[in-house]
Amino acid sequence: xxxxxxxxxxxxxxxxxxxxxxxxxxxxxxxxxxxxxxxxxxxxxxxxxxxxxxxxxxxxxxxxxxxxxxxxxxxxxxxxxxxxxxxxxxxxxxxxxxxxxxxxxxxxxxxxxxxxxxxxxxxxxxxxxxxxxxxxxxxxxxxxxxxxxxxxxxxxxxxxxxxxxxxxxxxxxxxxxxxxxxxxxxxxxxxxxxxxxxxxxxxxxxxxxxxxxx
Ligand code: SAM
Numbered sequence: 271x272x273x274x275x276x277x278x279x280x281x282x283x284x285x286x287x288x289x290x291x292x293x294x295x296x297x298x299x300x301x302x303x304x305x306x307x308x309x310x311x312x313x314x315x316x317x318x319x320x321x322x323x324x325x326x327x328x329x330x331x332x333x334x335x336x337x338x339x340x341x342x343x344x345x346x347x348x349x350x351x352x353x354x355x356x357x358x359x360x361x362x363x364x365x366x367x368x369x370x371x372x373x374x375x376x377x378x379x380x381x382x383x384x385x386x387x388x389x390x391x392x393x394x395x396x397x398x399x400x401x402x403x404x405x406x407x408x409x410x411x412x413x414x415x416x417x418x419x420x421x422x423x424x425x426x427x428x429x430x431x432x433x434x435x436x437x438x439x440x441x442x443x444x445x446x447x448x449x450x451x452x453x454x455x456x457x458x459x460x461x462x463x464x465x466x467x468x469x470x471x472x473x474x475x476x477x478x479x480x481x482x483x484x
Pocket of ligand 1: 337339365367462464465
């Protein structure tokens with residue numbers, strides 16, 4: 271998702287009280303940004319923020335950080351936050367490739383990856399947010415009992431992600447290729463913008479959760 275050149279998007283992000291503009295300076299200290307201490311959950315590639323905002327509203331005891339690369343996309347979430355501020359939610363505008371400079375070792379309890387860009391060409395596989403390159407970063411910042419939750423409608427990306435996780439020693443704790451038809455796994459599911467869009471045209475939604483195998 272990329273909304274190009276929205277005038278003022280960079281300034282809006284820079285001046286927003288909901289965005290953390292020097293995130294590296296909070297490495298290891300994210301709890302100081304929230305009124306209450308709690309587990310830290312992050313979504314990488316949050317887009318316009320529907321999922322993370324609904325999650326933060328549903329779980330006020332958890333602190334959330336949404337990460338999005340493009341200010342033009344993040345802008346939409348900032349506009350929604352103005353209408354409904356959530357004290358347990360902050361945003362960062364950055365490329366997740368540097369995420370290990372922003373969160374310290376084991377600082378994060380859960381990582382959500384929702385409808386990540388598929389990067390279909392083989393030569394771009396390393397850009398996929400579920401590639402081993404990114405899994406190594408998640409391994410550093412995720413608490414030892416933490417987990418990754420990944421949803422997509424892209425069957426190839428899902429298969430690739432399962433392979434990468436298995437080959438790099440993660441355990442797959444939950445796996446379905448039709449989340450919405452699974453009454454148990456779908457209970458409490460919080461929809462993302464892309465999930466709504468793709469499930470409405472009949473695409474089954476895949477979901478996995480993965481943790482470290484010790
Ligand atoms: N998660 C949302 C959803 O499910 O509706 C948006 C999905 S959209 C297809 C993927 C989003 O991830 C885009 O907004 C894109 O800019 C962002 N993204 C992709 N790679 C990223 C990266 N390396 N760092 C931060 N954001 C990234």
